[in-house]
Amino acid sequence: MKKLVVLFGLLVPSLVLAAGGSNVHLDKADIDRTDQPSLQRGAQLFMNYCLGCHQTQYQRYQRTFEDIGVPLDLGQENLQLTGEKVGDYMKSAIPKEAAAKWFGAPPPDLTLVARVRGADWLYTYLRSFYVDPNRPFGVNNKVFPDVGMPHVLQELQGVPYDQHEERMIDGQMQSVYVGIKADGTGMLSADEYDAAVLDLVNYLVYLGEPARLEAESIGRWVLVFILVLFVFVYLLKKDYWRDVH
Numbered sequence: 001m002k003k004l005v006v007l008f009g010l011l012v013p014s015l016v017l018a019a020g021g022s023n024v025h026l027d028k029a030d031i032d033r034t035d036q037p038s039l040q041r042g043a044q045l046f047m048n049y050c051l052g053c054h055q056t057q058y059q060r061y062q063r064t065f066e067d068i069g070v071p072l073d074l075g076q077e078n079l080q081l082t083g084e085k086v087g088d089y090m091k092s093a094i095p096k097e098a099a100a101k102w103f104g105a106p107p108p109d110l111t112l113v114a115r116v117r118g119a120d121w122l123y124t125y126l127r128s129f130y131v132d133p134n135r136p137f138g139v140n141n142k143v144f145p146d147v148g149m150p151h152v153l154q155e156l157q158g159v160p161y162d163q164h165e166e167r168m169i170d171g172q173m174q175s176v177y178v179g180i181k182a183d184g185t186g187m188l189s190a191d192e193y194d195a196a197v198l199d200l201v202n203y204l205v206y207l208g209e210p211a212r213l214e215a216e217s218i219g220r221w222v223l224v225f226i227l228v229l230f231v232f233v234y235l236l237k238k239d240y241w242r243d244v245h
């Protein structure tokens, strides 16, 4: 019984973390890990809008470029904005202590964030910033309440406002959160913004499991091999049993 209580105690924080501290419905991130153009667009967004604060220091540029199908010289020219060597880990230049002071919390390394939070959470998080004058940067987030991160994609999305609807719940009219709507000043339409975030999430999912792409393509060849082997084994069996009957 005591063990059970301890186990439950260990489990609770991870359950709370998984829920992201709120009960907002998560939208499904319909990503395709084999879609290289999507991964390339995601990488470009990441280098431009995220790497300034968040590093992904467990992954090297070169490996990334090779995996997502970007020639090294093109990658270095267009995606590597920090002047490091192509064999370097992807670090951000921001000093950790200073960042913690500026934002109230240090921007965490994002190499494994997709494995911790999940793709759906990330997809919803990046589309759930909304104007909140009570917060230091003027924005808050529906799935990460009181987050320290500013809305860095505002120039793409526009200024986002949270939308409410009056609904009858338990015989009472209540104001229910139904989503975010941008004011139309962004560079992208609502659909284009969702597509861009999807690319970004696809890239983050790739980062969390870079060997997965390779494993999947090896897996296909293993299946082909087994099929071919099956044909030969079958012929062999027929041959062995021919004289037995």
Ligand code: HEC
Residues within 6 Å of the ligand: 045, 046, 049, 050, 051, 052, 053, 054, 103, 104, 105, 106, 107, 108, 110, 113, 116, 117, 122, 125, 126, 146, 147, 148, 149, 150, 152, 153, 200
């Ligand atoms: C100006 C600095 C800054 C930039 C740029 C930035 N972030 Fe953040 N981000 C933060 C800070 C600070 C936090 C920590 C917030 C907290 O704990 O309250 C954070 C938190 C996060 C988290 C939550 C991590 C977790 O699991 O707790 C994710 C995911 C994230 N950022 C993704 C991104 C992505 C994707 C981009 C690029 C589109 C980006 N960030 C750009 C500062 C930044």
